[in-house]
Amino acid sequence: MKTIKAVNNKVVEVNLTSGAIDTLTVAEDDRRNYLGGKGLALKLIYDRIKPGIDPLSADNILVLMSGPTTGTAAPTGGRFVLAAKSPLTGIFATSYIGGHFGVNLKRAGYDGIIIHGKAESPVYISVTSEGVTIEDASSLWGLDTYDLQEKEQEKGQWAVIGPAGENLVRYAAVVSGNRIAGRCGLGAVMGSKNLKGLVANAKARVVAVNTDGFKKALKIAQKKVKAHQNTGVNMVELGTAQNVMIYGTSNIMPVKNYTKPYFDKIKNISAEKIRDEHYVKNHGCFGCSIKCGRIGDFNNKKRVSPEYETIALMGSNLEIDELPKIAEWNETLNRLGMDSISAGNTIGFAMELNEKGMLKSELEFGKTGNINSILEDIAYRKGLGDDLAEGVKRLSEKYGGKEFAIHVKGLELAAYDPRGCTGQGLGYATANCGATHLSGATHSVEVGSYLQPYGTRGKAHMVKMMQDVTDVANSAIFCIQAQYPFLEENPTYKNTPDFILKFVMRYLPAVSAATIELSDFCSLVSGIMGYKINHKEYYKIGERIFNLERYMNCREGIDSTDDTLPERLLGEELIKGAPPIELKKMMKKYYKLRGWDDKGHPKPGTLERLNIAVS
Amino acid sequence: MKKKQIKVTVELFGGLYVKLQNENYDFETGIELDMAEKSTPKDILKALELPFFKTMIFFVNKERASANTRLKNGDKLICLTAASGG
Numbered sequence: 001m002k003t004i005k006a007v008n009n010k011v012v013e014v015n016l017t018s019g020a021i022d023t024l025t026v027a028e029d030d031r032r033n034y035l036g037g038k039g040l041a042l043k044l045i046y047d048r049i050k051p052g053i054d055p056l057s058a059d060n061i062l063v064l065m066s067g068p069t070t071g072t073a074a075p076t077g078g079r080f081v082l083a084a085k086s087p088l089t090g091i092f093a094t095s096y097i098g099g100h101f102g103v104n105l106k107r108a109g110y111d112g113i114i115i116h117g118k119a120e121s122p123v124y125i126s127v128t129s130e131g132v133t134i135e136d137a138s139s140l141w142g143l144d145t146y147d148l149q150e151k152e153q154e155k156g157q158w159a160v161i162g163p164a165g166e167n168l169v170r171y172a173a174v175v176s177g178n179r180i181a182g183r184c185g186l187g188a189v190m191g192s193k194n195l196k197g198l199v200a201n202a203k204a205r206v207v208a209v210n211t212d213g214f215k216k217a218l219k220i221a222q223k224k225v226k227a228h229q230n231t232g233v234n235m236v237e238l239g240t241a242q243n244v245m246i247y248g249t250s251n252i253m254p255v256k257n258y259t260k261p262y263f264d265k266i267k268n269i270s271a272e273k274i275r276d277e278h279y280v281k282n283h284g285c286f287g288c289s290i291k292c293g294r295i296g297d298f299n300n301k302k303r304v305s306p307e308y309e310t311i312a313l314m315g316s317n318l319e320i321d322e323l324p325k326i327a328e329w330n331e332t333l334n335r336l337g338m339d340s341i342s343a344g345n346t347i348g349f350a351m352e353l354n355e356k357g358m359l360k361s362e363l364e365f366g367k368t369g370n371i372n373s374i375l376e377d378i379a380y381r382k383g384l385g386d387d388l389a390e391g392v393k394r395l396s397e398k399y400g401g402k403e404f405a406i407h408v409k410g411l412e413l414a415a416y417d418p419r420g421c422t423g424q425g426l427g428y429a430t431a432n433c434g435a436t437h438l439s440g441a442t443h444s445v446e447v448g449s450y451l452q453p454y455g456t457r458g459k460a461h462m463v464k465m466m467q468d469v470t471d472v473a474n475s476a477i478f479c480i481q482a483q484y485p486f487l488e489e490n491p492t493y494k495n496t497p498d499f500i501l502k503f504v505m506r507y508l509p510a511v512s513a514a515t516i517e518l519s520d521f522c523s524l525v526s527g528i529m530g531y532k533i534n535h536k537e538y539y540k541i542g543e544r545i546f547n548l549e550r551y552m553n554c555r556e557g558i559d560s561t562d563d564t565l566p567e568r569l570l571g572e573e574l575i576k577g578a579p580p581i582e583l584k585k586m587m588k589k590y591y592k593l594r595g596w597d598d599k600g601h602p603k604p605g606t607l608e609r610l611n612i613a614v615s
Numbered sequence: 616m617k618k619k620q621i622k623v624t625v626e627l628f629g630g631l632y633v634k635l636q637n638e639n640y641d642f643e644t645g646i647e648l649d650m651a652e653k654s655t656p657k658d659i660l661k662a663l664e665l666p667f668f669k670t671m672i673f674f675v676n677k678e679r680a681s682a683n684t685r686l687k688n689g690d691k692l693i694c695l696t697a698a699s700g701g
């Protein structure tokens with residue numbers, strides 16, 4: 001069997017308009033500076049794209065990219081990333097997914113694919129170790145994501161869109177197996193290119209360059225994943241839905257379009273309920289030992305059990321406590337290929353519009369009614385569904401309600417209301433793609449009280465650090481769940497008394513940021529790549545990627561006026577007497593730490609320090 | 616002199632719920648415990664033979680509390696384990 005040492009350094013470039021297929025070698029500088037995954041995908045787009053293009057035009061460039069960990073035995077190393085300009089936000093976006101496509105792509109000898117242009121009729125891209133071809137997909141167009149993959153399973157491992165992507169729903173997802181790259185509408189980018197999917201089929205072994213170094217690092221990392229409360233117990237036993245009780249009790253899980261602090265029927269939608277009444281088995285991404293997903297039995301139907309974000313946005317946010325219904329909608333969303341976070345926010349917003357008489361519909365808080373058929377209507381852009389397919393921001397521009405339209409830069413909020421974790425608010429306001437929880441996620445340290453949930457102390461440092469660390473992890477590629485054991489399962493963190501940890505995080509944030517434990521990330525990646533990456537270099541890669549994306553967005557017109565939060569979250573009190581989010585104060589500090597000017601643009605010196613060539 | 620007893624309702628979620636190997640425990644209602652006056656969440660975990668670790672979160676009567684908060688008769692204690700992204 002063929003062996004791949006760490007990465008192939010080969011990326012295939014496909015032009016769907018002309019049919020041209022070329023292979024390029026990744027420049028050594030790009031590999032060192034951007035590592036792979038998110039970083040490399042963005043750099044390849046940056047080198048090719050013109051600012052101002054329409055995300056749904058043939059000019060948009062879509063990249064699917066694996067990382068150094070993809071296909072190796074590194075914990076959570078089965079994932080890949082999609083990157084393009086988002087039709088939902090008009091700025092750059094990345095979305096992560098753990099289906100088997102990425103591993104097979106890498107095994108076929110390619111680290112990634114760059115896709116340009118637009119095919120004349122539906123096509124799919126086939127990747128094997130013999131090469132890459134563009135194939136006719138007319139007979140596949142119209143199929144849902146599960147049916148397509150089942151029907152065509154002998155061809156290999158797929159990454160596909162459903163009807164939502166075909167119909168250019170602005171939050172259409174890409175599905176591989178039953179894992180979803182949901183955020184930012186990259187499924188619509190595929191649809192706009194007449195690209196129904198990609199399939200990869202190859203056998204090869206992906207091994208580390210420095211086998212001994214990697215083995216040593218792997219042993220330590222695996223031990224930590226097992227030992228950590230979150231990855232060793234909670235995620236395995238309860239999955240991401242464990243967050244329902246944590247964030248619900250902490251007044252962070254959204255309720256009724258972010259108007260109530262607590263959902264009275266919360267226990268009915270909890271992970272504990274799923275475990276007791278619906279659990280069948282765990283499932284997860286390729287090669288992951290945590291397997292945080294689960295299959296459940298809901299009214300005698302075996303379905304993928306909904307994850308925390310889906311339960312929160314399609315459950316408490318709509319004041320719905322029927323798990324079987326939420327599981328049914330989750331499957332509908334997956335089959336049609338749509339992001340449950342954006343869909344739940346959009347439906348919640350439409351319910352409030354209806355309640356206020358601004359857009360009459362049958363959608364009402366607390367009523368399961370016709371939600372399944374509404375989801376179908378969104379995917380096929382029928383009736384009201386056509387408006388809802390545009391997302392919260394555009395819906396508010398058409399029907400009003402800007403003050404309660406919950407999005408940042410056009411991306412609907414993930415399921416963490418920042419009024420109970422203000423650093424997360426700064427994270428949302430500054431995350432490059434909009435209100436994602438996967439960039440600078442500080443909610444867990446704030447809920448865990450290392451940083452106080454309210455106020456501004458230590459928050460700017462923490463947000464910046466988490467954003468940079470996440471960006472490099474997303475380039476390596478590690479799942480966000482790996483961060484918890486790697487950052488926390490070490491003697492310094494475990495043996496330092498709580499009051500000292502809290503003091504350092506709150507009053508000496510620069511020390512806390514500089515001493516964050518990155519050794520597991522560094523040793524795993526160094527082992528895989530065969531050259532040493534130390535703490536400073538690893539961190540700097542993340543900082544570089546974050547600033548490159550910011551700079552790319554600034555070229556699209558993003559500035560400080562976009563770094564804000566929805567009016568409701570800044571102005572409406574959730575809990576009586578709780579202090580408001582002091583966004584301006586945190587932002588000032590944050591810009592300074594980032595080396596950005598008052599307009600939110602990276603200063604020339606910042607770009608130069610990070611070796612980002614301005615174009 | 617024997618310490619005064621108090622009654623506390625305890626609800627366990629996440630990893631604590633998993634770790635409590637008690638078939639009769641119902642997470643929807645929790646468990647009522649007789650404890651010595653001024654007991655703390657830490658004492659409760661000990662009484663239930665559950666571990667205590669840094670990232671735990673406690674609420675007493677829906678208000679944020681610490682591991683060393685002194686409990687009163689009739690209090691409702693919620694114990695949660697580490698949070699994560701999802």
Ligand code: SF4
Nearest residue numbers: 284285288291292479
């Ligand atoms: S922890 Fe969950 S999301 Fe992360 S790689 Fe494993 S199965 Fe996938």
